[in-house]
Amino acid sequence: MATVASSRPGAPSFARRALRSDHLAGWLFVLPSVFLVALFSIFPIIWGFVLSLQKASLISPNRPFVGFDNYTRIASDPRAVKAATNAVIYTSLFVPTSIILALFLAIALNQRIRLIRFYRLAVFIPVAVSTIATGIMFLWVFDANFGIANWALGGVGLGPFGWFDSPTGAMPSLVIMTVWGWLGFDTIIYLAALQGIPQELVEAAAVDGASRWSTFRNVTLPLLGPATLLLVVWSTISAVQLFDEVYFVTKGGPLGATSVPVFYIYRLAFTSLYGFGAAGYAAAIAYVLFIVILILTLIQFWLGNRVVHYSS
Amino acid sequence: MTTIDLRADEMAPSAPTVLRGEIGMVERPRRRWLPFSPWHLLLMPVAFLMLVPFVWVIMTSLETLAQTQHFPPILWPGSFQLNNYPRAFSSVPFGTWFLNTTIVTVSVVLSNLVFCSLAAYGFARIKFWGKGIAYFFLLATLMIPVQVVIIPTFLIVKQMHLLNTLGALIVPNLANVFGIFLLTQFFRTLPIELEEAARIDGASRLKILITIVLPLSLPALATLAVIQFLWTWNDFLWPLVTIYKESAFTLQLGLMSFQGSHVNDTNLLMAGNVMSMLPMLLLFIAAQRYFVRGIATQGLKG
Numbered sequence: 369m370a371t372v373a374s375s376r377p378g379a380p381s382f383a384r385r386a387l388r389s390d391h392l393a394g395w396l397f398v399l400p401s402v403f404l405v406a407l408f409s410i411f412p413i414i415w416g417f418v419l420s421l422q423k424a425s426l427i428s429p430n431r432p433f434v435g436f437d438n439y440t441r442i443a444s445d446p447r448a449v450k451a452a453t454n455a456v457i458y459t460s461l462f463v464p465t466s467i468i469l470a471l472f473l474a475i476a477l478n479q480r481i482r483l484i485r486f487y488r489l490a491v492f493i494p495v496a497v498s499t500i501a502t503g504i505m506f507l508w509v510f511d512a513n514f515g516i517a518n519w520a521l522g523g524v525g526l527g528p529f530g531w532f533d534s535p536t537g538a539m540p541s542l543v544i545m546t547v548w549g550w551l552g553f554d555t556i557i558y559l560a561a562l563q564g565i566p567q568e569l570v571e572a573a574a575v576d577g578a579s580r581w582s583t584f585r586n587v588t589l590p591l592l593g594p595a596t597l598l599l600v601v602w603s604t605i606s607a608v609q610l611f612d613e614v615y616f617v618t619k620g621g622p623l624g625a626t627s628v629p630v631f632y633i634y635r636l637a638f639t640s641l642y643g644f645g646a647a648g649y650a651a652a653i654a655y656v657l658f659i660v661i662l663i664l665t666l667i668q669f670w671l672g673n674r675v676v677h678y679s680s
Numbered sequence: 681m682t683t684i685d686l687r688a689d690e691m692a693p694s695a696p697t698v699l700r701g702e703i704g705m706v707e708r709p710r711r712r713w714l715p716f717s718p719w720h721l722l723l724m725p726v727a728f729l730m731l732v733p734f735v736w737v738i739m740t741s742l743e744t745l746a747q748t749q750h751f752p753p754i755l756w757p758g759s760f761q762l763n764n765y766p767r768a769f770s771s772v773p774f775g776t777w778f779l780n781t782t783i784v785t786v787s788v789v790l791s792n793l794v795f796c797s798l799a800a801y802g803f804a805r806i807k808f809w810g811k812g813i814a815y816f817f818l819l820a821t822l823m824i825p826v827q828v829v830i831i832p833t834f835l836i837v838k839q840m841h842l843l844n845t846l847g848a849l850i851v852p853n854l855a856n857v858f859g860i861f862l863l864t865q866f867f868r869t870l871p872i873e874l875e876e877a878a879r880i881d882g883a884s885r886l887k888i889l890i891t892i893v894l895p896l897s898l899p900a901l902a903t904l905a906v907i908q909f910l911w912t913w914n915d916f917l918w919p920l921v922t923i924y925k926e927s928a929f930t931l932q933l934g935l936m937s938f939q940g941s942h943v944n945d946t947n948l949l950m951a952g953n954v955m956s957m958l959p960m961l962l963l964f965i966a967a968q969r970y971f972v973r974g975i976a977t978q979g980l981k982g
Contacts, residue, residue, distance in 0.1 A: 390806055390807050390808050391808045391809045392808075393802075393806055393808070393885055394802050394806035394807065394808025394809075394811060395802075395808060395810075396802075397798045397799060397801055397802030397806060397885070398798070398799045398802040398803060398811075398814060400795050400798060400799070400855065401795045401796065401798070401799035401818070401855040401860055402799070402814055402818070404795070404852075404854050404855040405817075405818055405821055405855065405857060407836070408829075408833055408836070408852040409821040409824060409829060409857075410817065410821060411832070411836075412828075412829035412832035412833045412836065413821075413824055413828060413829055413832075415832035415835070416828050416829060416831060416832045419831060419832060426831070426834065426835065426838075472722070473726065476719050476722050476723050476726075477723070479717065479719045481716075481717040481719050481720065481723075482716075482717075482720075483720070483723075486727065487723045487726070487727050489965070489968070490726070490727035490730045490731050491726065491727070491730055492964075492968070492971070492972070493730070493731075493734075493961065493964060493965075494730065495910075495964070495971065495975070496910065496957075496960045496961055496963070496964035496971070497914075497957055497960065497961070498913070498914035498916070498931075498932055498935075498956070498957070498960070499914070499916055499932075500916060500932045500935045500936055500939075500956075501935065501953055501956055501957045504737075504935070504939055504949065504950075504953045505733045505734075505737050505953065506733065508736070508737065508740065508946065508949075508950065509732075509733050509736060513749075513751065514748065514749055514750065514751055514753060514946075515753070516732075516736055516753050516755075519751065519752050519753050548729075548730065548733070551730075553975055556972055556975045556976055557975065557976060559976075560976040605825070609825055609826070609827065611827075611917055612916045612917060615916075615917075615920070616916075616936060629827075630827045633827050634827075634917075634921070637830075637831050638834075638921050647831055650831060651828075651831050651832075654825075654827045654828045654830075654831070655828060657825065657827065657828075658824070658825055658828045661825060662823070665823075
């Protein structure tokens with residue numbers, strides 16, 4: 369089909385055969401997408417590395433090479449260290465909280481009870497709300513003076529809390545807000561996994577006289593392993609890259625308590641807060657973050673695959 | 681790992697029912713120690729906590745300014761200030777921002793449906809040189825975090841003179857790898873016999889895609905459309921770095937600037953916020969099964 373040279377008399381011209389060939393047809397179908405992805409994903413990732421070796425600004429075309437200076441600068445930059453520390457704190461609060469809550473909720477939402485459609489909608493619907501709208505909502509709910517959170521907690525003798533305004537409360541408040549926003553997503557993934565569990569296994573355990581708890585512990589939970597591993601990896605990746613909520617709600621404050629890496633990258637590259645010419649340095653931090661995410665993902669999959677059993 | 685059968689709708693009643701959007705339920709023998717299922721004791725407070733911010737925001741949007749600045753909070757304003765909504769709408773160019781967001785979102789969704797279908801058909805059905813490696817590279821880009829590419833992509837878009845135009849938001853998002861992956865997986869599950877018969881009858885591949893494959897793929901296309909719609913409508917970081925002219929703002933940027941200028945007009949701010957959320961909330965409620973399926977597919981792509 370794909371022979372190029374053929375001198376048989378009467379054979380269709382090269383162009384005609386090329387048109388009929390699967391190779392050309394295949395490429396014609398995928399080319400628009402491949403071109404777009406190459407231009408807006410693959411090329412930028414190479415250029416991003418080049419930028420990280422330069423003293424670059426986004427306004428000047430003059431970008432002298434500085435070798436690995438941008439990389440060696442990171443470890444001695446207190447703002448970068450602070451951002452990394454905050455990312456670790458946020459991730460270690462957000463990931464376990466959201467996943468454990470989602471597991472309980474998915475099990476509850478998998479029951480045949482009244483109002484279940486309403487419950488599911490209530491848990492899923494924040495997925496449809498943008499981070500800015502969520503931010504406006506929670507700035508108001510957590511308003512130190514007039515918010516209902518302080519009022520409700522005051523009713524049981526707690527608070528008042530400063531929430532986003534307090535250096536110690538800002539990070540937990542951020543965690544509560546983002547868990548609210550992401551819970552639906554995690555719960556849907558657990559629900560899908562729960563419903564992929566063959567009912568025969570659960571029934572067989574019941575026939576063998578296993579208690580509900582024992583069935584859950586020994587049958588259901590191990591079969592949720594792949595979903596859990598996936599959610600751990602996924603939530604870690606998105607937690608390390610937190611940006612919108614920090615930019616809009618806390619602006620990194622108070623006193624840098626919620627400054628996180630992508631927020632710092634944004635400020636370096638796209639604002640003049642730390643002087644112009646910081647885009648190369650920002651690109652270097654972005655690359656380090658990329659490598660950290662890759663390593664974390666690999667470690668999680670490696671550890672996970674020793675614990676998790678894949679069925680079928 | 682798991683492959684997902686998106687045709688669960690039509691084909692396989694045994695497939696995970698969440699993929700049908702209709703999430704199935706497990707029957708259990710019941711021991712009644714309460715007049716209702718004990719699960720309500722967990723789910724009722726959870727539903728309350730998830731919904732209370734919405735209710736509170738809606739109530740605030742119907743109050744007078746004085747009522748919003750009252751402690752303890754007024755949970756039920758005696759009279760509803762409905763004119764907060766027209767006031768909020770006309771105080772800033774919400775109409776323009778809404779239109780901008782609609783143009784961007786509709787363009788991106790349509791172009792993704794076209795480009796992803798074409799590419800997915802190529803990957804699912806045609807044998808061609810370099811296919812494996814091209815597909816691998818595409819999927820590998822799913823691993824790339826946005827902050828790594830955002831600075832170079834900004835420079836590319838600047839070079840194309842698209843900054844401060846809606847083009848900056850449309851062009852880099854014309855084709856999305858997640859969509860290609862989703863449709864490729866789906867096309868592979870379709871029976872090939874119909875297509876082969878059409879080939880023998882001399883139909884072109886493009887004609888086969890349009891007249892045979894796509895009509896069979898409506899659930900997958902709907903899933904891609906709603907997920908892409910959600911992403912584009914709610915996107916924030918990319919518009920933030922490429923658009924700084926108010927007339928080209930998206931709803932999210934506009935909402936942010938509205939918040940900045942109305943920090944103390946809480947009632948108007950909440951009215952604007954409710955208006956900004958409403959289209960997406962209505963779409964979510966109307967197309968919940970496709971959102972659920974889209975998210976479940978994202979979950980299974982690892």
